[in-house]
Amino acid sequence: MIITSEAIVISSLKYGDSHLIVHLYTEASGLRSYLIRGVLKSKKGRMRASLFQPLTILDIVASHKDKGNLERLREAKIGMPYKTIHTDFIKNSIVFFIAEIIKNSVKEEESNPSLFNYIKTSLTWLDVHHEVANFHVTFTVKLTQYLGFYPDTSTKKTEYFNLMTGNFQDTYESGHTRRGEAIEAFKLFLGTNFDDCNRIKLTRAMRNEILEVMLLYFELHLHGFKKPKSLQVLNEIFK
Structure with a gap:
């Protein structure tokens, strides 16, 4: 065919x-x-x-x-010539990270137009914007919508996030339950688009901690998911 x-x-x-x-x-x-x-x-x-x-x-x-x-x-x-993605060191590092995320999480040999358009639209945004420090966090969070395990935000005001169930709750339940500054910052990305994500002010340490939580979340919900090798490089870039 x-x-x-x-x-x-x-x-x-x-x-x-x-x-x-x-x-x-x-x-x-x-x-x-x-x-x-x-x-x-x-x-x-x-x-x-x-x-x-x-x-x-x-x-x-x-x-x-x-x-x-x-x-x-x-x-x-x-199909769409990039202006900056492959020449800007920071954006190129983000691209390697995102490519690994996609490779380790998307396995279907069937059409999924909404997922394809999400990835394409995200790359288009990255190519033409300069403030991109939170882009990869936003991309990873939003990707869970298309993979079927986006967090349940109905109880977002509670203290704990259960990575196993994807729910927020007010009690500690297991080794996969998290709370603290990183979880409170993570909540800010839920429902946030790329235009607004850089209004979220994070230290490098906090951004890295959110990513670690998200990657564990992926590991728990996707069989065989592996942490991207490019993560260490990416963690060193943004201050």
Whole structure:
């Protein structure tokens, strides 16, 4: 089956001397993996390795056999050129973190237009704004809406957050119950959009603590989720 779709690059891996295995999140077919032969040595081919930087938005034409194997990518071109994401060190570090989050949490090989549009819209916002210190926290919190475990905010005024159930409560219940400054700051991100998130003033330590809580939350709700390796770099960037 031939599909034409927008796609977001999640990751790429060198295979052999000249090939790439590329993981794309496609609007038409969800997460797909492609073997692109000879792209690392090709000088005249229609596809270049530079197309497959993390979270690049592409327009693709692909052949899918839907047998769980590597698919064939026939054409790929930039769908939305970035102005700053791949040249700004801070934004590029955020991109690597977000790409790992997506890779470790999104597994479905089926269309999910709302999730695809959320990721695309988020990247568009990141590309054109300068104040981005809280972007990755906001992105991670909002992503849980599309993955099915967004916290229940009906009792948000209570003291404790239960990471296992996703509920706020007024009593300590288990080792996965948290309270304190980080939880109070975390509450501020619930229902907050990207335009407003930088009004939330955080120290680097507090931002890092919120991220640690969120990543544990992901681990508890997503089988096989792994903490991003890029987290340490990201934690050192923002003061």
